[in-house]
Amino acid sequence: MSTTEEIVILGSGSTAFAAALRAKERGARSIMIERSVLGGTCINWGCIPSKTLIHCALFRHEAELGERLGLGVRREGIDFPTLDRHKFAVVQELRQKKYLDVLAQLPELSLVKGKGVFVAPGKVQVEDRVIESDRILIATGGHPRVPAIPGLERTPYLTSKSALLLKSLPESLTVVGGGVIALELGQMFHRLGVPVTILEHGSRVLPAVEPEPALALQHALEGEGMRVVVGAAICSVAREGAGVRVEALVDGEPHQFSSQQLLLAVGTAPATEGIGLERAGVELDPRGFIKVDGEMRTTAPGIWAAGDVTGGMQIATVGAREGIAAVDNMLQTGCHCEVNYQTLPMAIFTDPEVAMVGYGEEAARLAGFDVESHTIPASAIPKAHVTGALDGAVKIVADRVTDRILGVHLCLHRGADIINEAALAIRCRMTVAELADTLHVYPSMGEGLRLCAQAFNRDLTQLSCCAE
Numbered sequence: 001m002s003t004t005e006e007i008v009i010l011g012s013g014s015t016a017f018a019a020a021l022r023a024k025e026r027g028a029r030s031i032m033i034e035r036s037v038l039g040g041t042c043i044n045w046g047c048i049p050s051k052t053l054i055h056c057a058l059f060r061h062e063a064e065l066g067e068r069l070g071l072g073v074r075r076e077g078i079d080f081p082t083l084d085r086h087k088f089a090v091v092q093e094l095r096q097k098k099y100l101d102v103l104a105q106l107p108e109l110s111l112v113k114g115k116g117v118f119v120a121p122g123k124v125q126v127e128d129r130v131i132e133s134d135r136i137l138i139a140t141g142g143h144p145r146v147p148a149i150p151g152l153e154r155t156p157y158l159t160s161k162s163a164l165l166l167k168s169l170p171e172s173l174t175v176v177g178g179g180v181i182a183l184e185l186g187q188m189f190h191r192l193g194v195p196v197t198i199l200e201h202g203s204r205v206l207p208a209v210e211p212e213p214a215l216a217l218q219h220a221l222e223g224e225g226m227r228v229v230v231g232a233a234i235c236s237v238a239r240e241g242a243g244v245r246v247e248a249l250v251d252g253e254p255h256q257f258s259s260q261q262l263l264l265a266v267g268t269a270p271a272t273e274g275i276g277l278e279r280a281g282v283e284l285d286p287r288g289f290i291k292v293d294g295e296m297r298t299t300a301p302g303i304w305a306a307g308d309v310t311g312g313m314q315i316a317t318v319g320a321r322e323g324i325a326a327v328d329n330m331l332q333t334g335c336h337c338e339v340n341y342q343t344l345p346m347a348i349f350t351d352p353e354v355a356m357v358g359y360g361e362e363a364a365r366l367a368g369f370d371v372e373s374h375t376i377p378a379s380a381i382p383k384a385h386v387t388g389a390l391d392g393a394v395k396i397v398a399d400r401v402t403d404r405i406l407g408v409h410l411c412l413h414r415g416a417d418i419i420n421e422a423a424l425a426i427r428c429r430m431t432v433a434e435l436a437d438t439l440h441v442y443p444s445m446g447e448g449l450r451l452c453a454q455a456f457n458r459d460l461t462q463l464s465c466c467a468e
Helices: 014-025 040-044 047-068 080-104 180-191 211-224 316-331 361-366 382-387 415-427 432-436 447-454
Strands: 002-004 007-010 030-034 109-113 116-120 123-126 129-132 136-138 142-144 173-176 196-200 227-230 232-240 243-250 253-259 261-264 268-270 303-305 346-348 353-358 371-377 393-399 405-412
Touching (some): 014 040, 040 080, 173 180, 196 232, 196 253, 211 393, 232 253, 346 415, 393 447, 415 447, 432 447
Parallel strands (some): 002 129, 007 030, 173 196, 196 227
Antiparallel strands (some): 116 123, 142 268, 393 405
């Protein structure tokens, strides 16, 4: 059986749904193919379950801080089954409201369950059905990358997905990786009472982030009692009794790290295996991600790709924006719509939260700007003293010639909320002087943006709290 649809979408996550909703706005019908659970990684195994548990872990951490201040909080054991049920309930509710209910209200979108496989250019087979279209979007996302480590095939391990499906807390945990997922989950488990060791190959955690906020976070994590080991090259892993052992070279010296559980958190691999991309003429880059141009077109005519499967900014909101751009280019001749990645914010949900938007300092120089930057510590913000959230930093990257803000990078309590203002400032092409002249609520953590802007031309140590 063969049918023809306006737009065919492989996947059903945030990228896929954003594309389908855009198609509806443009007057087009679409068919969505999903072999697993509706909603993709973000709602089922990523953002929502992890941030739910991270927020719950924050309750315990803040309760302990309150106890130190004499608030008399009682320390009791963690009821992890109840916590797990809460996480599952949040996932179920949002999956229902944001995906199943949306699907039910979209007659222009139909869902086909099964694995979609290209059998030829413009032809996707699902079970015994072949769907033909000259407008196909690949939005299959990704999955946790499993590195080739000697002994891993005989050693039990967790990934970012299976770690969120645990029904009990590990007795202790070694995390291979020092990136976003490693630190988010590592701190979460630590705050739930699990001894955690982070093993990062580079010289600091978050190697892709500006050094000032990354080092501020590393200092904060170590201050909480997490063990962070940098310069760790993993040699092998093995079972050790009821647990696991990691052999590593740390700055060239052999070390062993033993724990009850091992978590591999070394990035995301594209979900492209077994879907027949070679038969469709879709080329991959050296890392295995789908090659796309600025308009999200693949190397095959009539096929676009967006989201994690392309290996760019692997964030749900960015994937959604890419899906929209792909559909616009499908349906509007001469659109040439592209995503402006310099205005898209992202955040890492540790505590303090790391967030960034726009150019980093070195990237701005490579782009040809005459760069000027300033960084202030979180301790320069009066509200940080009120809350005790003194760990962190705010960095602004600007063009020295025009004074225009090029990038903002921060590590602050509630930083994920604060970065939205910075994204708006960059999108509106604000200057450092304009941000410095914008009144902010006092006291607030968001005031750190204004203070950092003021630091370009003023000595903050010589200003009173509300000085103009």
